[in-house]
Amino acid sequence: MSPIPGHGLAKGLAVTLRTMTRRTVTQQYPETLPELPPRSRGVIGLFEENCTVCMLCARECPDWCIYIDSHKETTPAAAPGGRERSRNVLDRFAIDFSLCMYCGICIEVCPFDALFWSPEFEYAETDIRELTHERDTLREWMWTVPPPPALDPAAEEPKELAAARKSVDKLAAEARVAVQAPPAPAAQPASAAQPAKGATAATDANTKDATDPKDATAAKDATEPKDDKGPKDDKGGERP
Amino acid sequence: MNPTLDMVLRAVGVLVVFMVLPLTVGQAEHKVMAHMQGRLGPMYAGGFHGWAQLVADGVKFVQKEDIVPTGADRRVFQLAPVVALLPYLVVLIAIPVGPHGFVGATVDAGLFFVLAMMGVGVLGSLMAGWASANKFSLLGALRSAAQLMAYELPMLLAAASVAMAAGTVSLPGLLSAFHWWWIPWQLVGGLVFFTAGLAELQRPPFDMPVADSEIIFGAYTEYTGLRFALFLLAEYAGIVVLCALTSVLYLGGWHGPWSGSVGWLWTLVKTGLLAFVVIWLRVSYPRLREDQLQKFAWTVLIPLSLLQIALTGIVKVVIS
Structure with missing residues (x-):
């Protein structure tokens, strides 16, 4: 195949030498942060103002890592003779990220746009139990959610x-x-x-x-x- | 100068070189290997590009528990790392670094002395493998013994060719007889010597005796902590010694422009370049199989070195 004996050996040496002269692509992570695409799926943020405790996310979650507690509150009738309204109030919303498999079904299924993907990814813990994040942390992550992408130029107005x-x-x-x-x-x-x-x-x-x-x-x-x-x-x- | 003081100074100098150069080669291996594989290698220890990585490794090795297996031959087991390491220190004494007696000790039969000592180094891993009472270690040790048998011969023959050319076996004498045209003349011998030396040091691609993926580091399987570190150090000291010897025997040692003043630098540069080649070969080539290894020694290297001796003899007769 090769005309000169030892041709393949020289080729091997050439490959390693060429690689050595090139710049490595290694990113020194804690010093240089990775340039993530804006809609990276790092963690799930909760926009709790939108949550109606419909429990769809908790029920659809394949590994059942969403914990929701709530109670009902009644608001008195707006007009005399009217009916008093009852509404759900969120007491606890927690996601156990040691179980979560980042499928995003909860986000897809939420009918009120209360769950979002955030590109934030630095939430490693030394204890597995600390990976269960409560609503305040989930709410904080909402600030890292990028604004939705602009509509198509020819799209219909929202x-x-x-x-x-x-x-x-x-x-x-x-x-x-x-x-x-x-x-x-x-x-x-x-x-x-x-x-x-x-x-x-x-x-x-x-x-x-x-x-x-x-x-x-x-x-x-x-x-x-x-x-x-x-x-x-x-x-x-x-x-x- | 007082002869005793002179001797002590030379010994200390050799010791310092023995402490510094193998670590430098080890660090160079870390970095060169990393970059050849598209990585960065150590970047944190010591602050600047991980220059203190091997110091950190040493500290880690010292902290580890020194375990001797119950079934092991205790004394031999503990002695083996020293036997593996010390010969290289002794060899370093006899290698001339520069002109005008820039050498640890002038040994008249320097070439014999050096080659004999390098052979002793392999005894260390043989002792380690036998004393470990572990089948992997024994396999590794027997492989290194077989390798020693196979590669010592071409190495000696190639070295004999240089001794024939110079008409002396003293290393400084060899260098003073050196002319630049010896390099092409002894080229084949040099290649054989370097390759056989690599095999004797059990460096990839000739690392069948340690072969971590099949016999779990062979003779060093049972070693931990400082004793294991000594074996590693012996490997790097071996690289330094082999490269220095090759440059002295085949590349003219301190010969080069302005060799009168910076001869020692020439030796260092040549040694460093050869050490780079050793690392380069390790990165580029996969490990040979045991039978390929033996076949290579007996059917390629030994005929080549015999050919070199014949060539040396013919040229020697023609020019005299």
């Missing part, structure tokens, strides 16, 4: 943002009407109608602007009827 924008627009339009309304009774009805028309046109333009990206996506399902409804509602509100 529902929360759309709803918030709509209510803000509505309030702004009402305020404008309220500012321009006081002189209206004194002036002629025709002139009073003119500014009101102008205001409606302005709000129409506003809502159009807001809905433009949605039109671009041509999302015809739930958003289209709402968009139609929005301006109509506005107009209805403005018509005296």
Whole structure:
């Protein structure tokens, strides 16, 4: 195979010598921290404000490492004659990371976005029992959770943002009407109608602007009827 | 100078070299081997790139319990590490470092003395293996005995070729007779000598007697703590001695530009380069099988060294 005897031996020496001249890729861990991808799965953080103690995570956990205690509290009826409401209050939320196998099913299954992956990974302990982390530690890890990735440029606007924008627009339009309304009774009805028309046109333009990206996506399902409804509602509100 | 003081100074100098150089080679092995494998090696002990790693290792070895197995031959077991280590110290005395008597002690039959002493070193692991009363140790010891038998012969023949060329067996005398064209002339002998020396030191790829993955470090299986460390030290001292000898016999020792003033540096540099080659070979090649090892010695090295002797004889007759 090789033309010169000892060719393979020389090749072996060359490989080791070449490796020696190259920089090693070793990272001296405690001195240089690893550059983790932002959505690394290091530890599970709990956003306890969102938790409703539905117990889905604890039930879905394959190795049963989530411990949840809670009690019920009743809030008195808001209006007289109404029913009093009962709600769950979280007493204990603990994850035993000595059992956890980092499958992430609890995070997937949480319907209220109370559990998140955090890239934090330096929580080794010298005693296995100390690996059971309680809600305060889990809550602290929430601060290390990176913000969710930006949406696709062509994606549909998040529902929360759309709803918030709509209510803000509505309030702004009402305020404008309220500012321009006081002189209206004194002036002629025709002139009073003119500014009101102008205001409606302005709000129409506003809502159009807001809905433009949605039109671009041509999302015809739930958003289209709402968009139609929005301006109509506005107009209805403005018509005296 | 007072001859007694002179002798004491030389002895202390040799002792210091014996303490420092093997550790330097050991540290170099740590780092070179690591980088050849794409690692960093020790980085913490001593602060700067782990320079004190072997000191730390030594401290650890001293702290460990010194165990002698119940079935072992106690005295022989305890003596073996010393027998393995001391010959190399003795050899170091006779190796000339620089011109003008820069040598521990001038021995007239230096070459004989040096080669005989290096052979004694192997006795240490033979003693260790026999005294351990452990089948792995015995296997290892017998393997090293077989290796000694096989590789001592080509080593001696190759060394004899140099002695023929120089017409003397005194190491300083050998060096004063040296000319640069001896290097190509004795090249084959040098390769044989170096290879056989590696085998005698049981260095990879000739480390069948220790073969940690099959006979669990062979003769050293039962050793712990300081005695084990002495065996390790003997290995590195052996590397220093072999490399120094090879450079003296085949590479001209202190010969080189400005050898009158920095001759000792030339010896050190040549020894260091050869030590690097020893480490390099260890990293690059897998271990030979026992039968391959024997076959290599008897069918390749011995014919080569005989050939070298013939060549030396012919050239010697032609030029005289």
